[in-house]
Amino acid sequence: AQSVSQHNHHVILSEAASLELGCNYSYGGTVNLFWYVQYPGQHLQLLLKYFSGDPLVKGIKGFEAEFIKSKFSFNLRKPSVQWSDTAEYFCAVTTNAGKSTFGDGTTLTVKP
Amino acid sequence: GAVVSQHPSRVICKSGTSVKIECRSLDFQATTMFWYRQFPKQSLMLMATSNEGSKATYEQGVEKDKFLINHASLTLSTLTVTSAHPEDSSFYICSARDLAGVNNEQFFGPGTRLTVL
Numbered sequence: 001a002q003s004v005s006q007h008n009h010h011v012i013l014s015e016a017a018s019l020e021l022g023c024n025y026s027y028g029g030t031v032n033l034f035w036y037v038q039y040p041g042q043h044l045q046l047l048l049k050y051f052s053g054d055p056l057v058k059g060i061k062g063f064e065a066e067f068i069k070s071k072f073s074f075n076l077r078k079p080s081v082q083w084s085d086t087a088e089y090f091c092a093v094t095t096n097a098g099k100s101t102f103g104d105g106t107t108l109t110v111k112p
Numbered sequence: 113g114a115v116v117s118q119h120p121s122r123v124i125c126k127s128g129t130s131v132k133i134e135c136r137s138l139d140f141q142a143t144t145m146f147w148y149r150q151f152p153k154q155s156l157m158l159m160a161t162s163n164e165g166s167k168a169t170y171e172q173g174v175e176k177d178k179f180l181i182n183h184a185s186l187t188l189s190t191l192t193v194t195s196a197h198p199e200d201s202s203f204y205i206c207s208a209r210d211l212a213g214v215n216n217e218q219f220f221g222p223g224t225r226l227t228v229l
Binding site for chain 1: 144146153154155156157158161205207209217218220221222223
């Protein structure tokens, strides 16, 4: 069975600071990787996804993530966060069978 | 495109009653829909995989007789919480996989907040 680990439970940053959220997974086969964001009171939205090809993927709102296969990692980055980035961020892994596993989530608080 | 809706968005019921939650893919067909449960400040836990025209596949620890899932068409799956109790109070989220899509991308509904008194 696959598992997903997000290292940071709560991250607090000031506006314009750089962001990196860690995500590691364990699974022996091929996976698709996703980062989702959940703004307060709203539903999950897809930030970015990796299926194959270039391991550096760019998503919406200036976010990007890098898949490092040797490290089973898919860390999320943003060079300069904004107050509006305050939200819950979830890393997820989906196997070829379509089964998804989510990490525990990271709460990002950006101070204005 | 790729919109998933859930109804109702919020429901409050008395203990012992049953509640039905609908999940619809509005602009695409979904052979597979997923039901998740999310407790406050926690992650999504997959409850079951719903396949159109066949029985749902439940995750370990999820009572199939308590959480009845029906996927009668390519655009609709329902989750019925039977004889609900306060411990069933949670945020229930569905997602759907586009029949014509690739790479297992799922589209999430807005969720249903269930409160059992």
